[in-house]
Structures are given as structure tokens and as C-alpha cells.
Amino acid sequence: KAKKKSSYEIETLTHWLLKQEQNGVIDSELTIVLSSISTACKQIASLVQRANISNLTGVQGAVNIQGEDQKKLDVISNEVFSSCLKSSGRTGIIASEEEDVPVAVEESFSGNYVVVFDPLDGSSNIDAAVSTGSIFGVYSPNDECLADIGDNPTLDQVTQRCVVGVCQPGNNLLAAGYCMYSSSVIFVITVGEGVYVFTLDPMYGEFVLTSEKVTIPRSGKIYSFNEGNYQMWDDKLKKYMDGLKDPGTSGKPYSARYIGSLVGDFHRTMLYGGIYGYPGDAKNKNGKLRLLYECAPMSFIVEQAGGKGSDGRQRVLDILPTEIHQRIPLYIGSVEEVDKVEKFLA
Ligand code: P6P
8 A cells, every 4th residue: 555645745855866766767876966966056055145245246357268257156156066076976077167178077986977067057147136047967977988098198188088078969968957046946857757846945955846747838928038139130030039029819929038047047938838049149150058068958858848949950959069168049948939939940
């Protein structure tokens, strides 16, 4: 007889991960990697929520490989993520938005998973306390990429092998997720069997399961683009955008919602439906978002929720990265909405 679930029985992320392991969905090494990622997110959540108090707003005074001013919290969040992953002992290679090249993790003694992450996406919003987020993806260990590298490999040799180990298509993702630092701290994860949402209970610092097998509506009349770039878009995209504002037979045009923080805009799109887009434009033909640690993890999640992630022509998860910080245009959200923009762009 199935044990009756008491109404007070709450499922924490730790419970949930152990259940996935017991059910053979993930192995014990990956369980530890994902648990260490959730620990990093809790630490970043507390740093973000106290940023103004502990004087951690503002810039670090350095510029990252993206040519963006690194915020103090960008650097600290990257260190938090890296050290949590290294101390897990199960991570072989990490690739971060904040690191010029992938890093081979010395401390790894088993598992050797490849973890890609943007430790604090949307950090330009921190000073105004607008939602930000951490995004991550986990690939299978790529042992052969560091095998027979010889006794004293040069840094270049190791780096080259790591780039090979990291550059995998999103189809290879074993797990992906994000943590949104907003009015509440929301941890979203998929290990390939649906999307699960956990909310941080600050009373005892645990992520508690609040939604399971989340599905995105097939359509939605919310669009999330930075229309400030309209003049630089190609005519097909302008036509699509103009059409969204036409009340048409329904008498109601689409609504525009744009936070300027991918995790916030994506999470709302996944729950309410609609489309988020960061198109290429005349100045940046590949747009702004990075394939490896922004577009691919978000596309894995949205597909697991029954949605679609495209670069305007093809499925994001089919794209093989050729370099770790490569950018692609992104159109992601409800199937019918992404289909619609693809038709205009064809
Ligand atoms: P723009 C934040 O810098 C980010 O990478 C995403 O989180 C966000 O969606 C986008 O860039 C905002 O870019 O050009 O509209 O300010």
C-alpha cells in the first residue's frame, strides 16, 4: 500500500536528487556535482541580496573576455561557482563566462564531469536590485580529451584539449538549470525527465520542491525583445515585430515584457508562455547571448517543458560550438511563437 504523503511532507532538492539517483536517472557522481551547484547558488543568493549592505555593488575595475565591465559580484560569483565545483571532486573541466579559457580541475578524482556556467547573468541589474540569475549545464565527462596528454603537458595543450572537451552540442547535455535571484530564489533543473522548480526557504536554507514537470503554454501573447535595436534588425524581423502590435481580429495586440535579464525573462516566458528573443542585428550578426552556457542550457530546459529554442533557422541543441564564447541569435519559448518568428525569418 503506497505510503500516504502527509501534507507536511516537503521534498527538498537534496531528497529529489537522491531519488533521481535511486531511480538510475543520474549517477552518484552527477548527484554530487548538482548538489554542489545548488550550494553555490545559495551562497550567491545571499551575496546578491546583501550586495548594497556589504558594498558589493559596482564594478570590479576589470573587463572580461566579452569586453564587458566585470562587476564585483561577477568575479565573486565565478569564484563561488568554481570553488564549489572543485570541492565536489567530481568535476573535470569548467567553462565560465567569466573565464577566458576552460579550466581543467586538478581536484577532480572521479566523475570528471564538464560543467559550463554563467555565474551571474544580468549582473548589470544588481545595483538596481532587479532579478539576476546563474545558468549551468553539465556534459558527460570527456576523459579521452585529457587522456595520454603526457606527463608535463603545456598549459596550451591542456587548454586545447579542454576546449574540445567543452565544445559539445546541447543535445549532449545531461543536466541544465538556473537559479533566479528575484523576489524569491528559484532553482530550476532538468536531468532529461521534465522540469522541476524549487523555491529557497530562507528559514532553513533548503530548496523546496514547488512545481514538478512544468510545461510551457503552446502559445502566449507576451514578447520579450530589446526593441531599442529595432532599427538594426533586418526587414523580415521588423515585419514580424510590427505584426505583434497589430490588434488584428482578436482586438488585442501582444504585450511587451523585457527585464534585461535572461533568467527573469525566460522564467516568466516558461510559466506564462510567449517568446524571448535576442536577434542578430546589423552591428552584431550573432546577437549577444552565448551558445554554450546561456542558449544551450535554456533550450534544453524549454524543450523539456514542451517549448522550443531556435537561432532563427535551426534547433539550438543541434548546434556544435566551435569556440567556448561563441554567440548565436536566440528565439525561445512557446512552440507556436517560435514557429511564427521562424516563418517570418525564412
Ligand atoms: P540588452 C544581460 O547582460 C544579458 O546577457 C541577458 O541576461 C539579457 O537578456 C541581455 O543581456 C540584455 O541585453 O542588450 O537588452 O541590455
